[in-house]
Amino acid sequence: MSAHTPRQVAERLEIAILTSEQMRLHWIDEHDQTHYMTIVLPLAIEEREAADYLRCKVLEDDAEVLVRIDLIQNLPTPTK
Secondary structure, three states: OOOOOOHHHHHHHHHHHHOOOOEEEEEEOOOOOOEEEEEEEEEEEEEOOOOEEEEEEEOOOOEEEEEEHHHEOOOOOOOO
16 A cells, blocks of 8 residues: 555545546646646556655546646545
């Protein structure tokens, strides 16, 4: 499991990866603070020393990007 990502978020992303689920994600670029909101196909979770990243394909550009998971603004959160 991912070191920096809450378990329920990592599990949700893993399900999306395994089922080839397209997701409309809103995230902030960690380098220039640009906001992005687009449909992506999650490919893998990559653990790095400082943070976890979601490698995904941006469907409109057919380009792969690395999105820092903690900068994704609209991940589903569990309710209790």
